[in-house]
Every structure is written in C-alpha cells, then in structure tokens.
Amino acid sequence: MKALMSLGALIGVAGLLLLGGMFFDVVPSNTVRLVEGYMPIQLLLEVACFVIGFTGLSYMMNAMGMALPRFWQGIGFWIFLMVYLKYRVYPPIPFSVRAMYGTVGLVTVFMWVSANEEDWKKFKQPIMNVLDAQTGMNRLLRYAYLVLIPILIGGFSFNAMMPKSEEPIELRTVHPAPPASTKVHGKTYTLQTSQNPYRVNPEGKYDQEFSNANIVEQGMGRLMKPNANPWDEKNQGYLKYVREGGEIFFQNCHFCHGDNLNGRGLHAFAFNPIPANFTDPGTIAQLQETFIFWRVSKGGIGLPNEGFPWASVMPPWEQHLTVDEIWKVVLFEYWHTGYYPRTWD
Amino acid sequence: MMDSMTQKAGIIAAAAFGVVLVSSAGYSSVSAQGLPEGFKKGDLAPEPSAEMIEAGKRVYFTKCVWCHGVDGAGDGPGADRLWPRPRNFNQGTFKIRHTASGELPLFDAKKPIPGQNDLFETVTHGLPGSAMPPWEGILSEEQRQQVLSFVTTQLVKDRKFTDKQSESQTVLQLADLKPKPATDESRKRGGELIVEKKCVECHGMEGRGDGNAFNLKDDWGFSIQPANWHKCWNFRGSRQDPYNVANIFRTFSTGVNGTPMPSFADNTTVDERWDIANFVNSLCERDPLGNPLPIDPLTDKPKINFVIPSDMVEGEIPTDLEHEAWKKAPKRYVAMGGQITHKPRNFVNRLDDIWVRSLYNDKHIVYLVEWDDRTKSVAEGKLPWAPTQVNIDVKEQDPKTGEEGSIAAHQNNYAVYNDAIAIETAVKWKELPAPIKPRYLFGTNEQFPMDIVKWEADGSLRAFKGTGWDKDFEERDNYEEAMKLLKAEWKNGRWYVMIQRPVGNKKDQDYDEDTFFEVGQYIPTVFFAWDGHNGDAGRKMAVSAFYYTFMNPPVPQETYIYPVVIAVGVVLLEGWVLTRRSNKKKGKTL
Incomplete structure (x- = not known):
C-alpha cells in the first residue's frame, strides 16, 4: 500500500512540476504535446493521473505528519482543476464552458468532503474556527475577511459591469442533416x-x-x-x-x-x-x-x-x-x- | 518624392562607403584556419541505412509527393499554385542551414538533435510563410528521419551527402555563441550595419522587404521576395520560435542557398552579427509594451482577437497618426487569406495580414488600416472585366509551370492594378432572423445585403452593395459623398489608409442600404485587400474572416454605484452571519 501510494505521490509531484514548468516556461511549453485527434481522452487521462498523484501525495503527507486539512485539499483541487482547464487545454475553451466544468467540479468536491458526517465536520471546522475567532490568529483572519470579502465582491461586480468587448460566442452545428x-x-x-x-x-x-x-x-x-x-x-x-x-x-x-x-x-x-x-x-x-x-x-x-x-x-x-x-x-x-x-x- | 530620392541616393553612397570600410577591415573576422568566425569544420554524416531509405520512400509517397513531385523536382500536382514554390531537391540546395554558404545542410539519420540536423528541424517545424507545415506530431521522429534519408539519397541527384571529395561541412557553432544582450546600443549599431552591409537594398528602409523586390529570382528562375522583418513569424528559419534572435543570427551567418541572400560570415564579426540580429529582431511586431505578440501554436501566427474595439473621441477625429487617441487605440491583427473560391482565384496572395484601429465620434467612425505591401501600385493596365463582376470567364486551370501564362511566369509580371482595401459590414445585422444568419461573405440576398466601402490607390473611395454569393457588386453612387478619405499614404513598404464613414442614426439613415453602427454592439465586419502588382483586382484579392467592430460605450453611471451597494450588502450579510453564530454559541453554552 505504502509503495503504491509513494508511487502515486511521485506521479503527483512530477506532474505538478511538469505542468508548472510548462506554464512558466521553465521547460518548453510543448514538452507534453496534445496529440492530435486524441485530445479529449488524453486530457481525461492526464486529470486521472493527477487525481492518483494527489491521492498519493495526501497519503504521504499524512504519513509524514504534515497532513493538509480536508478544507484546503478541497479548495486546492478545485483551483487546480480551473487552472488546468484554463491554461492546459488548447485551443482554449470559452469561459462559459469552463464555468460549467467548474460547477461540476465544485459539486464533486462538495460530495467528496461531505461523504460522511465526520468528513463534513472536518471540512467546515476551519470556517467555524474563523467565525468563532478563539485564537488571535483567527481573530486577525476574521477581520481580514470582513474587509476583504466586500472589497473583492465589489471589485468583481465592477469588473463585470464595465463594458467589455469580448468575442461573442457562436455555436454551430457540426453535421447538419443532409437533404434526401x-x-x-x-x-x-x-x-x-x-x-x-x-x-x-x-x-x-x-x-x-x-x-x-x-x-x-x-x-x-x-x-x-x-x-x-x-x-x-x-x-x-x-x-x-x-x-x-x-x-x-x-x-x-x-x-x-x-x-x-x-x-x-x-x-x-x-x-x-x-x-x-x-x-x-x-x-x-x-x-x-x-x-x-x-x-x-x-x-x-x-x-x-x-x-x-x-x-x-x-x-x-x-x-x-x-x-x-x-x-x-x-x-x-x-x-x-x-x-x-x-x-x- | 524628391526627398525620398535624395535620401535613397545618400544611403546608397553611405552603403558603398561602408563596404569599402568593411572590406579593408574584413579579414579580422576570419579565424586562423581561414574559416569565418563562429564556424568550425565538421564531418560528413554516414550514409543512412538501406532500410531507412526504403521506409522513407513510403513516407514520401504518402505525404510529400503531392507538392515535391515524384522525382523531388518540386513539381508535384500542388506546386503550380504555390508561392513560394515547393523545394526542388535535385540540386541539393537547401535554405535553412547551420553550414557555410553553398554547402549541403546538416543531416544525420541517426541524430535528430536540434542544431545538428538542419533538415530534421525543417521537417519538424515546417517553413512558416510557405505551405510546408510542421510535421511534428504527425510523423514520428523516426518517420521524419526516414523520409529525409530517402530525400537526401534518392532525390538529391546532383550532389552526394557522403562524398568527401566534393562536399565539406563548415558548421556554425551556434550553441557555443552566446547571444549579445539586445541593448539599445547593440540595436543602434545593428541599425547602422544593415545600411552599411546593404541589407536595406533588398529588405527596404524599414525592413519591410520592399527594396529591390522585383528583380529577385531564385536558382530556378522563379520570382522570390526579400523577407519582411516585421513579420518574424513568416521567417522560414523561425523554427516555431519567431522572436528568437538566434534564428536571425543563423540565417545571416549562413545565407539562404538558392536565393540572392548571401552569407555575411566572411565580412562581419560575430559581434556585429549579433548587433544586426538584435536590430532585425527588434523590428518584428510587438505589443504596446514591447513584448512579443502571443503566437498561436496551431497556426504559428499571432493570436487573433476577432473584436476590433473603437474608442470614442470628443469632436473631430484626428488624422495624425501620432495623435494620442490613435496611439491609445488598440491595434488589431487581422489575418488575410487568398480568395480562392471565386474566379479569378487568388492562390498566391501576398497580403497575409493587415492592422486595424478605429475611433468614433457622434457622427462618424474612422478605420485606420495599415498593411505591408512591397510595392505601391496605381493602375497601369485596364482590367479585362468589371471589378465588381464575379464568376467571370477565366480558365479553371492555369497553364502548367514552364508554359506561357502560368502562375509562376506571371509572378512579378502582372499588369499593374490599384492597391486597394475594403471594409465590408453587414446591413441590418440586428434584424437577422434567429435561425438564419444570412451574412455569407458577400451578402446573402437582396433582403440582407452587405455594405462595402472600398478605397483604391488612385485615390477613389467608393461604396458598393453585395447582395449574394455569386452576384456582382452594385455601386452606390449616392453614398460616396457621405464618406471621406482622411489619409492614404504609402511609405517604405507600408500603406496607411484612414477611412471615415457615417455611423448613421435612426432619423435620417436608410437601413436597407447602410450599416447602422450602434454603440456597444457587435457589428460584423470583413476586410478585403488587393495588391496591384500581384494582379489583384475584382475578386482576386485577400479576404479576412468575420471580425466584429465594437464601439466602446462610455462607462455608465451604474457601473460605479452598484458595486458599492453590493459591497455594503455583503458587509451587512457578514454582520448577520457573525451575530447568528455568536448567538447560537451563547445559546449552547448557556
């Protein structure tokens, strides 16, 4: 089990390094090429590899006593998914499609963290801690959130309302029905x-x-x-x-x-x-x-x-x-x- | 006109003087063994195995034969309609090399290593700006080596890659030569050197390839044109890395075999070559911040944004390119392809992109279109058909190369017509019924026509109506006075044309004929371009895809109010959550 998990962890670390390297041009951005004609299945396989990698990583970190709270695992995975969809997939997919995948991903993460009562408790514990603000650190965090969240939401809505000239999306029928x-x-x-x-x-x-x-x-x-x-x-x-x-x-x-x-x-x-x-x-x-x-x-x-x-x-x-x-x-x-x-x- | 003449004369004189200077100092750049600086003697690669050659034949006759021909003479079925033409392998003349001028390129069937295998890199990355695509991801590394084994041994007929008697390899040690930082000083020196080395004679004063563009022929007598330094993504040797200065350094050091581009290795030092490469590289189009344009890996051309934003200005729209409003207006890359769907078909179009900016005020919208055209063309010949006509009576198939009237014979040899640009917008673009979007390239029918504004190099600005895919354009005399040509200038291989037209309004515009430019809406827009020296006229032209003109609306008041309201709402929500939580806790502890 441990060997298997460490293999998984290895995949995870290697995958993350490779992906990060490709995003930031440390290694050529076509190190792992998208193979023509097989892209969808390749992307699915890649994500599957990362899931295996993350499982291994989280197991290893757990074993080493550096367990990442479920809360951050969930958020981290979702962020990874969004980054992957935005920067890895080429040609780029429109925001509306990414939003759909993102929602599905979010639901999946929620299903995962709320699989049983205990997990759910663990997941929401950090939120509760900040709300209750029992320690100095949490108190600080609470005030920070109190200020940051309205600013962020205000900023986002300002951005959304600013007139923009993004390309309108036009869908088309790939194989229209032929005549008789x-x-x-x-x-x-x-x-x-x-x-x-x-x-x-x-x-x-x-x-x-x-x-x-x-x-x-x-x-x-x-x-x-x-x-x-x-x-x-x-x-x-x-x-x-x-x-x-x-x-x-x-x-x-x-x-x-x-x-x-x-x-x-x-x-x-x-x-x-x-x-x-x-x-x-x-x-x-x-x-x-x-x-x-x-x-x-x-x-x-x-x-x-x-x-x-x-x-x-x-x-x-x-x-x-x-x-x-x-x-x-x-x-x-x-x-x-x-x-x-x-x-x- | 007089000015530019004296200027040119001055430059030629300066160049001549420079050559004298250089030739006297030239020997300093040649190293002890008599090799140019930066080069080393290399060994000929061993002959590829018979299995490799045989396997390569299979690749060749599946993929390559269609353009390069059965005997590799660059005369496959596709060749006649291509420009630049496919390579004729027979003579062993290859353009992109690490070897000295005139030598065979590097090829080793066992070493697919970048920098040590020129032909492998050419097949891998293709030759941008020509029809040769990158074969990476389509053919495996081994297959690419196999096909090259076949080409170099069977189709290169006049020379032999392994013949020690007749062949030598003098290899540019590019990996060991560290690029010189592209400082202002280095670029400045490069800018002086390109005049001194007479680069400008062919490549033009601004490097747009507009110099001696008309008498240039390759070894086979086909017309070719000097590279345009502002489109580095079209450099044949750009290796899918167009902003890499090393590519320019290599081409400059080794020359381009089979073309008038010589090697400058013998009369420049490595240091000077880096200066020149830095300067040439700095000319390539960049974004306003000076960063390289993002390149689309699927096309190896700049990424395209299909929205052409138009900013509002108060009062008159400035005609001065240096005006702040124009400098601030985003410049969009509009890709152009040859119009090959209607006769006369434009297989060898020379205009592959234009750059568009736009401004508007309450009455007018102005498009500023800039594009590189090596020649200023004002009509000399008379068109044998009306320029508005379509599906005219020309032969489907041009004569074969070598026969009279072939495309190759016509190159640089057409009757000259007007350079021109046209902006086409959809009329009644708002009313298109939902399931039908009848805005096929030239308008769909009488009910949904296209509004075309065309400028020609003779100074005319005319309006047309397109009512169908295979209908002639109709001229609209009554609209012409509503438009205005604000600028039309050809300078050093680039046209700058500024066209003004009314945005229209609901009161006195006839929507059945004109496009109504509404603020904040996406207005379908297409561009057409003609190169008069390429025989472009009528529908022999370059076309773009559908872009959108988007007139940026002024920012509405609500944009500033609502976010604040939302933020305050969030604060209240936070207060509510916190109170509730603490109450609940209190309730528990109590």
Missing part, C-alpha cells in the same frame, strides 16, 4: 443510394473491401500500405483514382484543409471557424461518402438553415470541379486519413 437528394451539374443524386463510382477494384466493379484494404494504415503517420502506392504507374481502379483525387486536393483544398488534411492549410489561420479537420475521428469518419459529396458540391452556402451561422467560406465546388473530380477528392480524403466511410447498413 442533391442536384449537381444537372443530375440528381439520392444520398441514400448513391455510391462513389471510383471505389472500384482493378476490374472496375464497386468494391468496398478492396478499397478498404488499400487505405493508409492507422497509427502514427498514417502511412500507405507498403504495396499500395497510389503513385505506382501500374495501378488500376481504386488507387489510380486516389492519386487523381489527391492531385485535385492539392490544387484546390489543401490551402484550407491542410497538407495533412488536418484543417491547418496555408490560409487556414485567417479563417473562423477554422476549416474541418478530416483526421479528427469526429468528421468524415462519422459520415457517409454521399454526405461529403453533398457538402463538397454545395459548400457553406448550401448548408440548410440549421447549419447556421453561414460563416463558412467553403465554396460550392460544383462551380469549379466536375462530378467525377468531386468523387475522386472524396475518395482521396478517406484514403489519406485511413477512415472507412460509413455505410447505410
């Missing part, structure tokens, strides 16, 4: 039944298995399968069209969606909302190929009403590309990210 069918270059495509005409095997037959076997490998780098090079001259079918789709992508799309399809292209920094990140498991991996076909063809302006705000500068690509080219680009996007398009069955 879409008309591109004079031909109507039913989204439920249409297929990518280039997802074909060398014989020219629609073949999902063949194409799925030739996409890039999942894992670091998302590299092509060793024997499935789209640049091989001998390719027929799927891989040949992947290359053609890539050519179109790198002439039209990468400016925003990026060389690695992660939404960080050459011009992406100028736009808000930022271009879609196709490597994120929440975008094209969740959708059917026909959905992408519709979005590419109709662009931001073609979004339905619930897809507001229409701040997207994605153009209706049907104005620049032929139907074949659009299908090939869609094919390339799935190849390059290594995702299988969703199917209706």
